[in-house]
Amino acid sequence: MSLAEFVLALGATCRLTRFITKDTLAAGFRIWIAAHFGDDSKLSYLVNCTWCSSIWIAFAVASLGYCLDGSLWLQLPETALSLSYLAGISSRWLD
Template identity: 65%
Template sequence: MSLTEFLLALGVTCRITRLLTKDTLAAGFRSQIADRFGDDSKAAYLVSCGWCASVWVATAVTACLLALTGTVWFTAPATALSLSYLAGVASRWLD
């Protein structure tokens, strides 16, 4: 794994974790989990905790990276998601 691939995987992990745990677009998903398992359940905590969710997201991203190393099928979406995450961080910092 190259440094570039590692950094792209890091960006993807950050972006997907943020989407899952904080973004409004996934609020319905988080609500469904809370409705099904309860607000105080471990499942509800998992989808709202960035530290917790990132372990599972990183595992999936690593599997994709290893399966698709050196292909456009990993590089293109990974670049887009990493740039999305960095743009979000920059907008919070610069605004």
């Protein structure tokens, strides 16, 4: 994995983790998990914990990176997710 691929994978992992654990658009998913498995369930904890979710998301992103090995089908989504994450961080500094 090249440095560029690693940085894109890192950005994608950060954005996907933030989306699942904090984003309002994924709140329905987190509520659904809590309703079906309980607020105190391990799965509910997983979808609300950044540290817990990120390891599984990183595993999936790294696996895709290995399987698709620099494919444009992976680079485009990773780039978009990385840019989205950086834009979110930048908006905190600029606003």
